[in-house]
Amino acid sequence: MWQKKWIIGNWKMNGCLKDNAQFLSTLNAFDGKDNVHLGIAAPSIYLHQVREQINPSFWSGAQDVSRFADVGAYTGEISASMLRDCGVHFCLIGHSERRQYFAEDENILHLKIHHLLQENIVPILCVGETAYERENGQEKTVVKKQLSILQGLDTNKICVAYEPVWAIGSGQVASVEQIEQMHTFIYQQILSMLGESVSIRSLYGGSVNDKNADTILSIPYVDGALVGGASLKADTFLYIARTITGY
Numbered sequence: 001m002w003q004k005k006w007i008i009g010n011w012k013m014n015g016c017l018k019d020n021a022q023f024l025s026t027l028n029a030f031d032g033k034d035n036v037h038l039g040i041a042a043p044s045i046y047l048h049q050v051r052e053q054i055n056p057s058f059w060s061g062a063q064d065v066s067r068f069a070d071v072g073a074y075t076g077e078i079s080a081s082m083l084r085d086c087g088v089h090f091c092l093i094g095h096s097e098r099r100q101y102f103a104e105d106e107n108i109l110h111l112k113i114h115h116l117l118q119e120n121i122v123p124i125l126c127v128g129e130t131a132y133e134r135e136n137g138q139e140k141t142v143v144k145k146q147l148s149i150l151q152g153l154d155t156n157k158i159c160v161a162y163e164p165v166w167a168i169g170s171g172q173v174a175s176v177e178q179i180e181q182m183h184t185f186i187y188q189q190i191l192s193m194l195g196e197s198v199s200i201r202s203l204y205g206g207s208v209n210d211k212n213a214d215t216i217l218s219i220p221y222v223d224g225a226l227v228g229g230a231s232l233k234a235d236t237f238l239y240i241a242r243t244i245t246g247y
Protein backbone atom coordinates (compact mmCIF):
# COMPACT_ATOMS: atom_id res chain seq x y z
CA MET A 1 0.00 0.00 0.00
CA TRP A 2 1.22 3.50 -0.80
CA GLN A 3 1.21 6.39 1.61
CA LYS A 4 -0.43 9.05 -0.48
CA LYS A 5 -3.58 8.32 -2.48
CA TRP A 6 -3.84 9.68 -5.99
CA ILE A 7 -7.01 11.43 -7.09
CA ILE A 8 -6.86 11.85 -10.85
CA GLY A 9 -9.50 13.72 -12.83
CA ASN A 10 -10.21 12.62 -16.40
CA TRP A 11 -11.90 15.50 -18.19
CA LYS A 12 -12.37 13.44 -21.38
CA MET A 13 -13.57 15.72 -24.22
CA ASN A 14 -14.78 18.52 -21.96
CA GLY A 15 -13.62 22.01 -21.05
CA CYS A 16 -12.94 25.45 -22.52
CA LEU A 17 -10.29 28.06 -21.71
CA LYS A 18 -12.57 30.10 -19.46
CA ASP A 19 -14.02 27.21 -17.45
CA ASN A 20 -10.64 25.52 -17.13
CA ALA A 21 -9.13 28.69 -15.67
CA GLN A 22 -11.90 28.91 -13.10
CA PHE A 23 -11.55 25.23 -12.22
CA LEU A 24 -7.80 25.52 -11.77
CA SER A 25 -8.01 28.57 -9.55
CA THR A 26 -10.43 26.72 -7.24
CA LEU A 27 -8.21 23.62 -7.30
CA ASN A 28 -5.08 25.61 -6.50
CA ALA A 29 -6.56 26.76 -3.20
CA PHE A 30 -6.68 23.14 -1.94
CA ASP A 31 -4.48 22.81 1.11
CA GLY A 32 -4.46 19.04 1.66
CA LYS A 33 -1.62 18.35 -0.74
CA ASP A 34 0.56 16.70 1.88
CA ASN A 35 -1.96 13.88 2.17
CA VAL A 36 -3.18 13.34 -1.36
CA HIS A 37 -1.80 13.71 -4.84
CA LEU A 38 -4.07 15.47 -7.33
CA GLY A 39 -3.81 15.35 -11.09
CA ILE A 40 -5.88 16.38 -14.09
CA ALA A 41 -5.90 14.56 -17.44
CA ALA A 42 -6.93 17.32 -19.83
CA PRO A 43 -7.68 17.30 -23.58
CA SER A 44 -4.34 17.79 -25.33
CA ILE A 45 -5.25 21.22 -26.67
CA TYR A 46 -5.54 22.45 -23.06
CA LEU A 47 -2.42 20.76 -21.67
CA HIS A 48 -0.37 23.90 -21.97
CA GLN A 49 -3.02 25.95 -20.18
CA VAL A 50 -3.25 23.41 -17.37
CA ARG A 51 0.51 23.25 -17.02
CA GLU A 52 0.73 27.06 -16.87
CA GLN A 53 -2.14 27.58 -14.45
CA ILE A 54 -2.10 24.55 -12.15
CA ASN A 55 -0.33 24.72 -8.80
CA PRO A 56 3.07 23.07 -9.46
CA SER A 57 2.46 20.57 -6.67
CA PHE A 58 -0.37 19.03 -8.71
CA TRP A 59 0.07 16.97 -11.84
CA SER A 60 -1.04 17.67 -15.36
CA GLY A 61 -1.69 14.66 -17.53
CA ALA A 62 -2.67 13.67 -21.04
CA GLN A 63 -5.46 11.30 -22.04
CA ASP A 64 -3.55 9.58 -24.83
CA VAL A 65 -0.23 9.48 -26.67
CA SER A 66 0.78 8.47 -30.17
CA ARG A 67 1.97 4.95 -30.79
CA PHE A 68 4.64 6.44 -33.07
CA ALA A 69 7.87 7.28 -31.33
CA ASP A 70 9.40 9.78 -33.69
CA VAL A 71 8.22 13.12 -34.90
CA GLY A 72 7.16 13.07 -38.52
CA ALA A 73 4.32 12.56 -40.94
CA TYR A 74 1.60 11.38 -38.55
CA THR A 75 -1.16 13.94 -38.97
CA GLY A 76 -3.09 14.63 -35.80
CA GLU A 77 -0.75 12.69 -33.53
CA ILE A 78 1.03 13.88 -30.37
CA SER A 79 4.21 12.09 -29.34
CA ALA A 80 5.47 11.26 -25.87
CA SER A 81 8.38 13.67 -26.36
CA MET A 82 5.91 16.48 -27.11
CA LEU A 83 4.01 15.65 -23.93
CA ARG A 84 7.28 15.79 -22.01
CA ASP A 85 8.06 19.14 -23.67
CA CYS A 86 4.75 20.47 -22.33
CA GLY A 87 5.59 19.32 -18.79
CA VAL A 88 3.09 16.48 -18.67
CA HIS A 89 3.59 14.17 -15.67
CA PHE A 90 1.32 11.25 -16.52
CA CYS A 91 -0.74 9.90 -19.39
CA LEU A 92 -3.75 7.60 -19.49
CA ILE A 93 -3.48 4.70 -21.89
CA GLY A 94 -5.93 2.02 -22.83
CA HIS A 95 -8.98 3.82 -21.51
CA SER A 96 -12.01 1.72 -22.45
CA GLU A 97 -13.33 4.54 -24.65
CA ARG A 98 -10.12 4.36 -26.68
CA ARG A 99 -10.26 0.57 -26.79
CA GLN A 100 -13.88 0.78 -27.96
CA TYR A 101 -13.84 3.70 -30.41
CA PHE A 102 -10.24 3.51 -31.67
CA ALA A 103 -9.67 -0.24 -31.58
CA GLU A 104 -6.66 0.06 -29.29
CA ASP A 105 -5.33 -3.36 -28.40
CA GLU A 106 -2.38 -4.74 -26.47
CA ASN A 107 -0.01 -4.34 -29.45
CA ILE A 108 -0.71 -0.61 -29.69
CA LEU A 109 -0.65 -0.09 -25.93
CA HIS A 110 2.66 -1.89 -25.67
CA LEU A 111 4.20 0.74 -27.95
CA LYS A 112 2.56 3.61 -26.10
CA ILE A 113 3.71 2.50 -22.67
CA HIS A 114 7.30 2.19 -23.88
CA HIS A 115 7.32 5.67 -25.42
CA LEU A 116 5.94 7.18 -22.21
CA LEU A 117 8.49 5.43 -20.01
CA GLN A 118 11.26 6.60 -22.28
CA GLU A 119 10.16 10.19 -21.66
CA ASN A 120 9.74 9.67 -17.90
CA ILE A 121 5.98 10.14 -18.06
CA VAL A 122 3.97 7.91 -15.74
CA PRO A 123 1.61 5.71 -17.78
CA ILE A 124 -1.76 5.04 -16.15
CA LEU A 125 -2.84 1.81 -17.81
CA CYS A 126 -6.64 1.43 -17.72
CA VAL A 127 -7.99 -2.10 -17.55
CA GLY A 128 -11.45 -3.52 -17.00
CA GLU A 129 -14.09 -5.89 -18.28
CA THR A 130 -17.38 -5.23 -20.06
CA ALA A 131 -20.74 -6.19 -18.56
CA TYR A 132 -20.93 -9.15 -20.94
CA GLU A 133 -17.51 -10.39 -19.87
CA ARG A 134 -18.42 -10.14 -16.19
CA GLU A 135 -21.76 -11.88 -16.72
CA ASN A 136 -19.83 -14.71 -18.33
CA GLY A 137 -17.24 -14.93 -15.57
CA GLN A 138 -14.41 -13.71 -17.82
CA GLU A 139 -13.39 -10.59 -15.89
CA LYS A 140 -10.12 -11.98 -14.55
CA THR A 141 -9.09 -13.50 -17.89
CA VAL A 142 -9.73 -10.16 -19.60
CA VAL A 143 -7.84 -8.10 -17.02
CA LYS A 144 -4.96 -10.59 -17.00
CA LYS A 145 -4.56 -10.16 -20.77
CA GLN A 146 -4.71 -6.37 -20.47
CA LEU A 147 -2.02 -6.45 -17.77
CA SER A 148 0.25 -8.64 -19.89
CA ILE A 149 1.87 -5.59 -21.51
CA LEU A 150 3.55 -4.84 -18.16
CA GLN A 151 5.80 -7.87 -18.59
CA GLY A 152 9.42 -6.84 -18.14
CA LEU A 153 8.62 -3.25 -17.09
CA ASP A 154 9.40 -1.36 -13.88
CA THR A 155 6.02 -1.01 -12.18
CA ASN A 156 7.38 1.56 -9.75
CA LYS A 157 7.01 3.98 -12.64
CA ILE A 158 3.58 2.78 -13.76
CA CYS A 159 0.08 3.01 -12.39
CA VAL A 160 -2.88 0.75 -13.20
CA ALA A 161 -6.50 1.92 -13.11
CA TYR A 162 -9.17 -0.74 -12.77
CA GLU A 163 -12.26 0.63 -14.50
CA PRO A 164 -15.04 -1.89 -15.14
CA VAL A 165 -16.52 -0.69 -18.44
CA TRP A 166 -20.07 -1.13 -17.15
CA ALA A 167 -19.36 1.27 -14.27
CA ILE A 168 -17.96 4.11 -16.40
CA GLY A 169 -20.33 7.04 -16.68
CA SER A 170 -23.24 4.77 -15.77
CA GLY A 171 -23.72 5.73 -12.12
CA GLN A 172 -23.49 1.99 -11.41
CA VAL A 173 -20.44 1.72 -9.20
CA ALA A 174 -18.89 -1.71 -8.61
CA SER A 175 -19.54 -3.24 -5.20
CA VAL A 176 -16.94 -3.18 -2.45
CA GLU A 177 -16.47 -6.96 -2.91
CA GLN A 178 -16.01 -6.65 -6.68
CA ILE A 179 -13.48 -3.84 -6.29
CA GLU A 180 -11.57 -5.60 -3.53
CA GLN A 181 -11.45 -8.89 -5.43
CA MET A 182 -10.21 -7.31 -8.64
CA HIS A 183 -7.64 -5.06 -6.97
CA THR A 184 -6.28 -8.03 -5.04
CA PHE A 185 -6.18 -10.02 -8.29
CA ILE A 186 -4.31 -7.20 -10.08
CA TYR A 187 -1.79 -6.99 -7.27
CA GLN A 188 -1.22 -10.78 -7.24
CA GLN A 189 -1.08 -10.95 -11.00
CA ILE A 190 1.63 -8.32 -11.19
CA LEU A 191 3.65 -9.98 -8.45
CA SER A 192 3.43 -13.32 -10.24
CA MET A 193 4.51 -11.70 -13.54
CA LEU A 194 7.27 -9.50 -12.22
CA GLY A 195 8.42 -10.90 -8.89
CA GLU A 196 7.47 -10.57 -5.26
CA SER A 197 9.50 -7.42 -4.64
CA VAL A 198 7.81 -5.09 -7.14
CA SER A 199 5.28 -2.48 -6.12
CA ILE A 200 2.28 -1.33 -8.07
CA ARG A 201 -0.17 1.47 -7.61
CA SER A 202 -3.73 0.81 -8.69
CA LEU A 203 -6.61 3.25 -8.84
CA TYR A 204 -10.31 2.47 -9.09
CA GLY A 205 -12.42 4.26 -11.68
CA GLY A 206 -16.08 4.06 -12.68
CA SER A 207 -18.76 6.39 -11.31
CA VAL A 208 -16.64 7.58 -8.37
CA ASN A 209 -18.35 10.59 -6.84
CA ASP A 210 -18.49 12.67 -3.67
CA LYS A 211 -20.91 10.19 -2.05
CA ASN A 212 -19.07 6.92 -2.63
CA ALA A 213 -15.40 8.03 -2.65
CA ASP A 214 -14.96 7.54 1.07
CA THR A 215 -16.00 3.87 0.91
CA ILE A 216 -14.08 3.12 -2.28
CA LEU A 217 -10.87 4.72 -1.12
CA SER A 218 -10.82 2.68 2.06
CA ILE A 219 -10.87 -0.69 0.21
CA PRO A 220 -7.58 -2.62 0.49
CA TYR A 221 -5.23 -2.24 -2.51
CA VAL A 222 -7.12 0.81 -3.79
CA ASP A 223 -4.42 3.47 -3.99
CA GLY A 224 -6.59 6.22 -5.37
CA ALA A 225 -9.33 7.04 -7.84
CA LEU A 226 -9.67 7.92 -11.50
CA VAL A 227 -12.64 10.25 -11.66
CA GLY A 228 -14.50 11.15 -14.87
CA GLY A 229 -17.83 12.96 -14.61
CA ALA A 230 -17.31 14.06 -11.01
CA SER A 231 -14.01 15.73 -11.92
CA LEU A 232 -15.68 18.33 -14.13
CA LYS A 233 -16.72 20.49 -11.19
CA ALA A 234 -13.84 21.65 -9.01
CA ASP A 235 -15.93 21.62 -5.83
CA THR A 236 -17.01 18.00 -6.30
CA PHE A 237 -13.51 16.92 -7.27
CA LEU A 238 -12.06 18.60 -4.19
CA TYR A 239 -14.76 17.11 -2.01
CA ILE A 240 -13.53 13.67 -3.13
CA ALA A 241 -9.96 14.64 -2.25
CA ARG A 242 -11.10 15.97 1.10
CA THR A 243 -12.84 12.73 2.05
CA ILE A 244 -9.45 11.18 2.58
CA THR A 245 -7.50 14.15 3.84
CA GLY A 246 -9.94 15.74 6.22
CA TYR A 247 -8.94 19.17 4.81
Ligand code: PGA
Pocket residue numbers: 010163167168169170171205206207208226227228229230
Ligand atom coordinates in the same frame (compact mmCIF):
# COMPACT_ATOMS: atom_id res chain seq x y z
P1 PGA B 1 -16.75 8.23 -14.69
O1 PGA B 1 -15.53 7.99 -15.68
O2 PGA B 1 -16.17 8.64 -13.35
O3 PGA B 1 -17.56 9.29 -15.32
O4 PGA B 1 -17.48 6.92 -14.58
C1 PGA B 1 -14.34 7.41 -15.23
C2 PGA B 1 -13.39 7.24 -16.37
O5 PGA B 1 -13.84 6.98 -17.49
O6 PGA B 1 -12.17 7.38 -16.19
